[in-house]
Amino acid sequence: MKKYFIPFLILGTSMLYSCTKEEIISDTNSSSTEKVKLEFKAGIDPVSRTVLVAGNKVNWEENDAISLFDQNSNNKFITSTGGESVIFTGSAQDNQNTYYALYPYDADATISGDGITTTLPAKQTARAGSFVNNLNPSVAKSGSDKTLIFKNACALVKFTLQYSGSNKITKVMFRGNSGEALAGKLFVQVNDATPLTAVESEISTEVILSDDQGFENQKDYYFVVAPSELKNGITLVLYDANGMEWKRSSNKPVTLKSGHILNLDKIEPGEFKKVIRISTAEQLIAWAESEDRLTTDVILDADIEMKDMKWTPVGSSMDIGKGYSGNFDGNGNAIKNLSLSGTGNIGFFGGLAIGAKVHDVVFTDATIKGDASSSVGVVAGTSLGIIGSCKVSNSTVSGSNNAGAITGNNSLQVNNSNVQNVTVSGNSAGGVAGVNYGKIEYCTASGNNTKITSTGLSAGGIVGSNSEEGGTKTSGRVLKCAVDGITIIGNRAGGITGENGFGTVAQCVVNKCNITHNSTGNSANLGGVVGYNARGEVVASYSANSIIGAAILISEAIGGIVGYNMNSASSPAYVYGCYSTHVSLLGSAVKNIGAITGYNNGHVTSCYAVLPDGVTGITLIGNEASTGIIDHCVEVGGNNYTELENASDLTVTDGTVWKAAEIWEITASGVTPTINVNYIGEAGTN
Structure with a gap:
């Protein structure tokens, strides 16, 4: 038209x-199927x-x-x-x-x-x-x-x-x-x-x-x-x-x-400014050493080989005047063999300030190492900018604080970015970000050689620790992310996030992952999607074909979706519209082993689970059901799946409204339902 x-x-x-x-x-025959x-x-x-x-x-x-x-x-x-x-x-x-x-x-x-x-x-x-x-x-x-x-x-x-x-x-x-x-x-x-x-x-x-x-x-x-x-x-x-x-x-x-x-x-445009176009490592380094490097826009016109080249991170923090605030367009090109170590915020960019945008950059074979106080990532150590459509592969990131293959600390947005065959270690370690106070959407972590390890507390396939920041209702959001075939090790370890504090994890998928811990104590919480859900929401997500725990390990709680679902009167915890299928739950956790949550004193609503072939004796919730609210769920072995759709709507932290009837696709009686991948909760007003 x-x-x-x-x-x-x-x-x-x-x-x-x-x-x-x-x-x-029409003069045609309305009864015809032709x-x-x-x-x-x-x-x-x-x-x-x-x-x-x-x-x-x-x-x-x-x-x-x-x-x-x-x-x-x-x-x-x-x-x-x-x-x-x-x-x-x-x-x-x-x-x-x-x-x-x-x-x-x-x-x-x-x-x-x-x-x-x-x-x-x-x-x-x-x-x-x-x-x-x-x-x-x-x-x-x-x-x-x-x-x-x-x-x-x-x-x-x-x-x-x-x-x-x-x-x-x-x-x-x-x-x-x-x-x-x-x-x-x-x-x-x-x-x-x-x-x-x-x-x-x-x-x-x-x-x-x-x-x-x-x-x-x-x-x-x-x-x-x-x-x-x-x-x-x-x-x-x-x-x-x-x-x-x-x-x-x-x-x-x-x-x-x-x-x-x-x-x-x-x-009414004023003066047009130049955009730096870069084709060689020498040109890239010259830009990084220039006086206006923090504000200049850059376009890469070719792959850049950084082997044996010294690199100083551009920007040192997220503060205006100290962090990069321009537009860095990788144009689909790769930066190869970047290697650096040091103190503070470490990455190709040390810090991205508000207004920054880094997009369409590929990093391969990078090695990034920080000290005890560092936030480290291949793209950026810490970020208050937008990172979009970036890829990191065959790379190693390590730091004693926050470590992620994309960024150590995300405080605004990482979108449509992918990591593959990476090794990440840090106190809070994640495939995409060590900690997330902003939004991470449409990102993936994959590769049998991908290993995410927490040296302190939290490890997740996408985020180590996901949290709402300072009462900002739109922060702490992980949406439509997926992990496949990776290993995650941490005291609080989950396929998507190790810990979710007041945040929202929604429409995420975990498949064929190994989620475990190295602790000799009994305080570890392991979950197919989230290890420790502290007054947050896990919505419309599922885990499949993964191994959680190990036969010789002792844990506090092990769950097919959430290990430990912790509630409070003022800030309830929800697991809503989720399912696990063929997830192996291994080791000892007293009674706190469940196909959906290992321990629950919050809300588990509109959920079901299918155990691995030949496995019996595991219920939907590990601990006594009376410690939490469980409604409109289908217990293991049941098939009354239409009950899933009857749950009341859920309004999550950022005001988004999720409807169980829209989440589930139920095709026939007795056939296990799937989650409608096209559905995203209705935007709220917060």
Whole structure:
């Protein structure tokens, strides 16, 4: 659908349009399961017209196409004309009670229930006065009358270029300051109100508009973005044809709503600054020794070999003026054989300050070593910036304090990053971060040679210790992370986090891991997902095919999901909508060995477990059930799985609301349920 925006005034945020499919009576046999020719009429929804200002016009364009979903397939429907009202034709089954549709047509789009999966590209072509054709996703559903009312699944961000300089602007980038997902694989739940849209994979935290011919002055431009709460504000970056840039940031919270326009108003760029492009180790070191290294933006244009090269970490802490605050773009290139040791915060970056973004960098064969007070990581020792789409492999990280393959201390955002075949050791040790006070989302740790060891207390496949910081409700969040085939050793050890204090671990997966401890005492807590859950929440997660403990070990508590689930009256602990399957629980822990939790005095809700073949005598909860609240669970050996969906909703620390009925996919009586991987709890208001 082509949207023509005739100039009009938008104050703040304005509602977008939607389009209505009016009924055309088909002469086909409605009882047939074969595809037949159908027609839909698309026009302007008069309801949506009432929220538009005068002068705005919305048209379909010749050869526009939509995806129409019947029971078995995604069908392409095309219009041969343009205008406010057109006819779409195509072939589909004519025996459906409900049809779902998607604009624009996407041959790879799929549907599950009332949810459509499609793609919103992060790289978009600029078009003066509008957005490019076949870009802004809209969805609709219809009854048997074949009337479709399309509604926008995404938001628009508008700016008006006001520029009197001589630089030819060819690219504009928009992002949230906390690394929120703005594009990628979308899951859109279709309903009668506003569609619910979430980015489920292939995440991009920034959206780029490009025009090789140059952006036009005094013209309006639009980004198409996924709905999101940008709670720490936004950044807009303009690039000229020579790669120089101008940047504007704001820390004011911003809401991107489906069907709405966020108007950034007039953008008047000043002086464009240079971006350092680096192709050799010598150039990289020269930048790291320059006076403006903490603020300069960098792009890598080639792999960098650092063997036998001395490296001094850029930035020493997260403080402004002491930490790196620029944009370091690895451009998909690798930094190889980085080796360094010392005191303080140690990594390629010693510290990332607020505003920093490090992304698309690959590190291989790195060796990072810190002292007793260090926070150490390959990418950064400590971070208050955004780390996205980074990879670390075949590397060793060690330090007596906080150690992680990506960063020792994450206080803002690590997103879509992966570690493989790494060795990490420290007091709090994690595959991604030693400690997390921010958000870690869509990250993985894998490789049979990956070994995470706590030399003090906590070890986790993703995070050693995950905590809410200073009452900030959106901190301490680990979402949609996965570990596979790794070894985790610690006094509090878990597949995802060793310890979860007031934080949230949600939609995470642990598979084929070995989780154990080296202690000779009986204070160790081991869990398939979290070792020690201290008044936090573990939600919609599962562990499978792992070995927890060892035959000769004595532990305090061993659980398929959580080892020790600790509650308090003011801050309850929850294990909600989780399951374990074929997890071996080994060693002695008195009575505190359970297929879900070893010890529980909190809440265990909507959970079930399947023991390994031939194993008996292990119940869902290890200790006496009366010490905690257990509800809507299925005890080991039971199969009344529909009970799982009947649990009350759970509101977690950051205000997100999770619904058991949405978490579970129950296909048939007696068949073990799975977790709906497309579901993410509804965003709260905190």
